[in-house]
Amino acid sequence: MSIISKNSLIHQIILSLEADLDTVKAQARGAHDAATHEESAAENKYDTFSLESGYLASGLSRRVREIEQSLQAYRDLAPRAFDDDDEIRLTALVTLDDDARLKYFIGPGAAGLVLSFEQVDVRVITPQSPLGQQLLGKAVGEDIMLMQKGVQTPASITDIV
Template structure:
């Protein structure tokens, strides 16, 4: 797997999400400020509701823009055995039933699934419960993740 290509996929998805959020905010703003949506009485709230929606969409766009900026600053490095897993790591895990999963650890705000080489890669951040457990760990380490259905034991198979 290629971390640089994964990073480019994340950036592309975030850019697309940001553009979509900007367009949604603009549409809601135009609806809120349209002449035909001026309230005629206290029960006519379409303009007010559209303004709330525009504000929410603008905040969403700003949050995505910040996430995108954080991901653009991510420097992909090789694993340092002294530091263990850090941001930018590509991690292969196996559970106690020998099911494998691949994770790409990056800045917060971009939880998504990507495809590369016919394999699914889950993007997580360091604030996610699994991300917190992985920071500083190395190949061969085992971690215990508490999930709604109980406890899941995971082994780190590889880190790139």
């Protein structure tokens, strides 16, 4: 994969984050409106609709900030090319021997996002994730342990780009 292709992948991640941001902002506005609407005032001590809507609005507002931070990190990201003997770092696209149809992109945010890119699925992981922590500093041919369905499974790194 060339730097141009990696830039395309990053662009696709940015587009996905922008769509998520629009959705979460709309949800946050709706929750805020529900929490502050005059008809949402508690009718008795057991009526917690307004309180629950306020908690939801607060959580969604935090999610908006997280997505905005991830967006900025991806907009500032400079991808690099990796050779098989390079150590895995940020912007590496890693293939493990457990599933050649799935690659892992080490990114600064958006952990868990899965995209279809160049006929494979790409799962975004961060350096802070358990898998990211295992992969950082490793090279092709080295082994890691994957947690699959509660069971530790060995896997080897087969490619880094």
